[in-house]
Amino acid sequence: MELIELDRVTRSFTVRTKAGRWRRERRQVRAVDDLSFTVRAGECVGYLGPNGAGKSTTIKMLTGILVPSSGRLRVAGVDPARERVALARRIGVVFGHRTTLWWDLPLRDSFELVRRLYRIPPARYAANLARCVELLSLGDLLDTPVRQLSLGQRMRGDLAAALLHDPRVLYLDEPTIGLDVVSKNRVREFLREVNAAGTTVLLTTHDLTDIEQLCDRVMVIDHGRVVYDGDLPGLHLAGRSERTLVVDLVEEQPPIDLPGVRVVRTEGSRQYLAFPAEQSAAPLVAAVAERFPLRDLSVREPAIEDVIARMYARVPIG
Template identity: 85%
Template sequence: MELIELDRVSRTFTVRSKAGRLRRRRHEVRAVDGLSFTVRAGECVGYIGPNGAGKSTTIKMLTGILVPSAGRLRVAGVDPARERVALARRIGVVFGQRTTLWWDLPLRDSYELARRLYRIEPARYAANLERCVELLQLGDLLDTPVRQLSLGQRMRGDLGAALLHDPQVLYLDEPTIGLDVLSKARVREFLREVNAAGTTVLLTTHDLTDIEQLCGRVMVIDHGRLVFDGDLAGLHAAGRSERTLVVDLARPGPPIEAPGARVVKVAGARQWLAFPAEQSAAPIVAAVADRYPLQDLSVREPVIEDVIARMYAGAVGG
């Protein structure tokens, strides 16, 4: 089932700038430009792009905060802008730099307010609260005022609040920003559990490890347009990713010659050879081992940050 549907959606803003001492010039900025995609129920999709690409504008339209200037938009079968109250019961939203929790109240009281706001039945609320407390390790935090929680603890608290009403879709905006390694691992593990249980997740983040560990599909947006939509393997192929063979020779020598690979760096007896990510390393390794005295070798996988950086710079279009 298609849970999220965008058909040629655009959103423009009118911006005023100075045109002299007393005059102002008006011009339109197209934040989202003819965007079309669908997300099926149960998917976990990474939605990424450079600052100003249109990610936040898209999320605001999906939640009903903004109305599209053109095109058709549906979430769980409803128009977000026209049926915001009905949609609110079907979605959860977590913003990494904002909180939906009450600052001076204990975490437990914020959850009780959420129960009343979403009109969650007591038995359902109790079951969902128990599940969130267990998975997010919130037991020792329920009676702590939100203002006394660390960033990682508050983020886990926000995730729990967003899921108490069993949303069909969970929108996440930078859910691991500023978190330490342990907190990030806990949040990611929880999101894997939530997605495996059937909740559809749309994740925007600049931490590409989130994408690698959580998402089976990636969409890249730039200047309001979708420039890539596919899996991580397809992303590496589109970005012309390369793997690296690191070779430690018995002694320093000239650059290694191996079919299908090229030397990108030499440092004494160590050399780095790059080759296309989709290509097998076996023939290159065999050729090097046959022709050169080896001490050790290893293969390094491509770095997703490099692929995305090339996309942002305009090296890949779509």
């Protein structure tokens, strides 16, 4: 069944611009423009786009914070703008750049306030809390005030708080922003567990590794419209995106010449080799290692802005 439904949804804002020394003109700007898509129960969907594309506006409409200017919108069977209380019991929200926890209270007390806010039955709350504490390794942090938690610890606390009432849909906005590698991996593992258990996830992020590890489906939005809806390999093909192999050689060498590889630039003994993002890096790494002694190497993922820019360069939109 479709858990999220948008049918020709538009959201406009009035913007005042300077028109002379004393006058201001009003104009309408469409942050979301005739947007239609559905998300089925149990899906984990990456919702991508450059800054200003309309992602945050979409999420705010899906959570009932904003009302669409036109069109039809349903989440878990309710109209978000008209049935906010009913909707709140069916969704969870995590924003990577802000917290829903109480700053000066121990983590345990923040969770208890969530229980009271959502009126979660004691047995259900105890079971959900125990599960989240175990999966997110929060046992040693329950008596620590939120203000004393690291960013990664706070993010794990926010994820737990968002799931204590068993939401059917979980909205995630940059859930791994600013986290170290260990914290990112722990958050991703937890989200895989949550999605596998049946929770529908809509994820907005600029980190393509989040998408690769969590999502089977990707939607790209730009100028308020969906410009791509499919899997990640298809997105890379549509955008002709490239990953970059950064090679540190023992000695300076001429630009490495390999089939299907483009030398972006060289910096002494370091070379930057671009290759199609949908291809595995393993054969390229093996070929370079066979021909040259190496000090180090790493793979850089393409930025989503670059992928979309390539899509627009290839296929005019409008």
